[in-house]
Amino acid sequence: GAGVSQSPRYKVAKRGQDVALRCDPISGHVSLFWYQQALGQGPEFLTYFQNEAQLDKSGLPSDRFFAERPEGSVSTLKIQRTQQEDSAVYLCASSLIGQPQHFGDGTRLSIL
């Protein structure tokens, strides 16, 4: 399968723990996006990469959130010192420049 792959699908963590969410985009896709989706809401933009360059991180809620894509392929979204309000589905999408996005299945994060 050549789709966007996200792992883990589900993550439960205790408040204060650090978590790392992985996104493996479609091969050759230059653009990579992270979104946060709360229940009943649309996806909220977090950050955008073009290859390895993080061109926009204006949507990251706080300095506890950090994303990287060091080789321009796989990306990791890290959340430090998790809080209950971080509970959400985290979606990753990739695309060619200017083309429609392809979404992964998401990671459902629950903070206890």
Added chain:
Amino acid sequence: QKEVEQNSGPLSVPEGAIASLNCTYSDRGSQSFFWYRQYSGKSPELIMFIYSNGDKEDGRFTAQLNKASQYVSLLIRDSQPSDSATYLCAGRGVKTSYDKVIFGPGTSLSVIP
């Protein structure tokens, strides 16, 4: 003001009717628009995209774009119960010069058999 706005619904239509979903955007520089369908617990899937003013048809779906009015719509003809989902409108190039995509909050559609 949100950059992409939609009525949250729920919108209910009888089976076989036309469902009309609307979206407005604030940035005149937006280049292209996308409609995604999202079933509960699933990730968004692309239905239509539109770049130019006017209508674009694909099967039972028609997307309409009016850049002067900053308005995008999606019409679903012969609505089926399987069309019941949340429909997300997204705009690309919103307030940036690069490949940023911003989503609206989504409209929940319910097709009543």
